[in-house]
Amino acid sequence: MDDLIGMRLVAVERLAWTEPNGSTDLRVGPAHLHFDGGHGAVLDGEADWQLAMIETIRDDESWLVPYRYDIEGAHWTIRDASDEPPFSSVLGARLESWESIHNEVGERVGLVLHFDSDTITLEVHRGELTT
Numbered sequence: 001m002d003d004l005i006g007m008r009l010v011a012v013e014r015l016a017w018t019e020p021n022g023s024t025d026l027r028v029g030p031a032h033l034h035f036d037g038g039h040g041a042v043l044d045g046e047a048d049w050q051l052a053m054i055e056t057i058r059d060d061e062s063w064l065v066p067y068r069y070d071i072e073g074a075h076w077t078i079r080d081a082s083d084e085p086p087f088s089s090v091l092g093a094r095l096e097s098w099e100s101i102h103n104e105v106g107e108r109v110g111l112v113l114h115f116d117s118d119t120i121t122l123e124v125h126r127g128e129l130t131t
Contacts, residue, residue: 001053001098001111007035008094009115014081020073028128031081032056032063035095043111045124050107051100086120086131093117 011034016024030044038058046052054063067076082091093115101110101123110123122129 001041003055004033004035004039004041004095005097006094007037007039008092009087009090010034010036010092012081012084012087012091013078014084015067015076015078018075018077024077026079026081026084028130029076030067030129031087031122031131033087043122043129045127045129047127048107049103049109049124049127051109051111051122051124051129053111084131086118086122089118090115090120 013032013034014026015029016026017029018024030042032040032042034040040056042052042054042056042063044052056063064078069075081087090113095113096116097114099112099114100108101112101121103109110121112119112121122131124130
């Protein structure tokens with residue numbers, strides 16, 4: 001995340017688990033933050049309930065590979081989440097700093113992202129990135 005300091009957030013993609021009937025919880029699931037210059041970061045919850053961060057570059061969709069599966073008709077769907085809270089308040093803003101949120105045993109379970117216009121918090125709850 002340090003490499004993203006000083007860059008503007010230009011888009012956010014979000015994955016959501018979609019049931020066969022189409023129902024989904026838009027507040028839960030991995031987030032792909034796109035910054036200017038083609039840089040980005042995927043934030044997601046891991047099986048051990050810690051936060052995973054993967055740096056990305058423009059046109060690299062390899063981060064999507066683990067989400068390409070189907071269980072009895074349920075699957076991950078991707079959408080543009082740029083206009084959804086909490087991302088809409090920092091779209092176009094410059095990332096000034098960030099800090100980790102740790103649980104009681106010192107594991108990283110979230111991030112506080114400080115932008116020049118606002119601050120947002122992203123945390124893992126029960127193994128899922130939740131907003």
